[in-house]
Amino acid sequence: MCASTIAPDKVSEPALIELSPGSLYDKCSALAKNLWWSWHPDVVNLFRDLDPVRWRQLDHNPIALLREFTPERLAERATELVLFTRINQAYRRMKEYLNSNEDTWGNTHAGVLGAHPVAYFSAEFGLHESVPIYSGGLGLLSGDHIKSASGLGLPLVAIGLFYDQGYFKQQLDEDGYQQEEYLDTQVHNLPMEPAVDADGQPITVSINTRDGQLKAKVWLMHVGRVKLYLLDCDVEGNSPHDRQLTSRLYGGDHRTRVRQELVLGVGGVKALRALGITPGVYHLNEGHSAFAPLEVIRERMHDDGMSFDDALREVAQRTVFTTHTPVPAGHDRFDGGLIEEHLGPLRDELGISYEHLMGLGRVEPQNESESFCMTVVALKLSRRANAVSALHGQVSRRMWAHLWPWRVEEEIPIGHITNGVHIPTWLAYQMNTLYDRYFEAGWMRHMGDPGAWQAIFSVPPGELWETHNALKSLLLEFVRRRVARQCRRRGESEETVEAARRVLNPNVLTIGFARRFATYKRADLFSRDVDRLCDLINNPQRPVQFIFAGKAHPADEPGKQLIKKISNMRHDDRFAGRLVFLEDYEINVARHMIQGVDVWLNNPRRPLEASGTSGQKVVLNGGLNLSILDGWWAEAYNGRNGFAIGNGTQHVSDDVTDARDAENLYDVLENEVIPLFYDRDADGLPQEWIERMMNSINSLAWRFSAHRMVTDYARHAYLPSAGGISCDMSIR
Ligand SMILES: *Cc1c(COP(=O)(O)O)cnc(C)c1O
DSSP states (O other): OGGGGSOOOOOOSSHHHHOOHHHHHHHHHHHHTBGGGGGOHHHHHHHHHHOHHHHHHTTTOHHHHHHTOOHHHHHHHHHHHTOHHHHHHHHHHHHHHHHOOTTSHHHHHOGGGSSSOEEEEOSOOOOOTTSOOOOSHHHHHHHHHHHHHHHHTOOEEEEEEOOSSBSOEEEEOTTSOEEEEOOOOOGGGSSEEEOBOTTSOBOEEEEEETTEEEEEEEEEEEETTEEEEEEEOOOTTSOHHHHTTTSBTTOSOHHHHHHHHHIIIIIHHHHHHHHTOOOSEEEEESGGGTTHHHHHHHHHHHHHOOOHHHHHHHHHHTEEEEOOOOSGGGSOEEOHHHHHHHHHHHHHHHTOOHHHHHHHTOSSTTOTTOOEEHHHHHHHTOSEEEESSHHHHHHHHHHTGGGSTTSOGGGSSOEEOOOOBOHHHHSOHHHHHHHHHHSOTTGGGGTTSTTTTGGGGGSOHHHHHHHHHHHHHHHHHHHHHHHHHHHHHTTOOHHHHHHHTTOSOTTSEEEEEESOOOGGGOTTGGGSSHHHHHHHHTOSSSOEEEEEEOOOOTTOHHHHHHHHHHHGGGGSTTTTTTEEEESSOSHHHHHHHHHHOSEEEEOOOTTOOOOOSHHHHHHHTTOEEEEESOHHHHHHOOSSSSEEESOSOOOSSHHHHHHHHHHHHHHHIIIIIHHHHHOOOTTSOOHHHHHHHHHHHHHHTTTTBHHHHHHHHIIIIIHHHHHTOOOOOOOO
């Protein structure tokens, strides 16, 4: 990478004399080209300070920002702001981080993966708002996973797709109906470069289908110590149609989808080979990449002269599969025609029949009416499989029990590793500063260990409360600015825009809800009884207010109707000023919301939420979760670290469940959440609320951290797979 061309930096003071404008610029560029900067608030602030207005306008993209500076102008600006030392320090810290692998967790515990790293496949990666190759939870999880792998020094390379239009931008029209817009990403503003082979030649992979060849070039993105390789079909030699194959995330029909998955799985394995990387473990994050093991089997048969069955057994031993959804529609299925068109040539090389191949994707191999399911093939080609929370593990074992008809449900070989979040990414700067003052020096090195957060009880309650309120103010400013802009864009009256600049009140209990608007997440549960809601919102002593955000999948009409319903509540006088909908939920909006809300609301229809991670981000920053006992919350809630809606049961009838859950939501708001929030001592502090914040941080932050998650994967999945230890995933 470019940093290596820069002369080593010796002494930093006085920096002014040592740094020519050129080398200053080079250091900033080197920082911008490794996403390491994105989880280091000092470095983020450094870029922001160069030009705060452009920084915001450019989606916090440092490469785009630096493009607007000449080296001389940058040096001038650095002099004005006395930035030399900060730039030097940031640069040196990054170099040290990248070069020092010895004292990492990975080096101590996972050295066996050194020569043969984990290859982590995912269809999306949510790393930063300026890198739009994600849509939602799955992508954020992958992004956090590889950032933690970097932090832990775990040998891992990641494989994904490059979408030059990413996912859509959301705007609501005058009626509150979602409009989708796809913008072309400026490739030269992204922190990536062409991946090259041993001879320095850019890599292109080719995949044969019955209908001709499909080509993809390979990009390299640096995420700390981890290399992320992204395949991109916009290359010469592909038909105009295929050049757009990887333009959009989850766009298009089944044929687009199977072709994208072919590129990710089969193309991904070919790319690794071209790079000279021989993985010790293949991790399929969700079924999208489940064609990958078939290509690895082909390699083993070709290279080592193995039979198909022997190669399958060996490859499965090295393959880990994580399933992410208990919703049946969430599992990709393809008909035989599409499978034969795209896997036919590979099947010829594997020497297996069409029926044999189709059987790998079917629960009942002989059942010709069954389509080819990516989850099924992933389960059959992996020795270790896991769900993403304890409850989701139970649901998945039941869901796939018929794959192992001779086993009882508890013996179905699908374990669980509960999701977690990358703490440095989601922890607010202000909270981080507070923790630094009261926690042991270097506490972040142990952030995934039990007990690491106990020091939260030594933070003076008033300081924790003040810091939280400072973050809440930042959120409200952000909301007002955004909502006013939304109104202006829709051409609403000056009066409305003016009112938007004053929405919400910093003293009022603020509840956030942001997620994909799939109907099972029931964004409108809170409004099932409008009169009761109205009483809550307008209580003169103890009011509440709501901030909503979220996109609906472009094909999800009921989801779009939900957005319309909620966003239009602002026109109702009873809710005006107390309920807002923020457009275009993405990482930046998420960051503001999870750092600033008092309460994070989550009310899916149990047990359809596999895990959820947004609530884990809230924990770090002192917000409290108010959630159905589903996904991660079912194992996280202990009665003192947040709030539960209901008691973790569901009825066979959705209608009954919904009515009961809404009732429980109002009850817990009226009887627990609101009284606790407004119960203040002589200093105006809600002592019991603050205690709950501390309980939440202490009991949850480490457990639902990506560091804990990735070390669990290493111990229970990667190391046993790499070491050839034969055991089912022992993580129930
Ligand atoms: C964390 C995050 C998600 C996933 O959160 P859920 O709890 O699964 O909804 C989705 N989108 C963004 C932008 C996020 O930051």
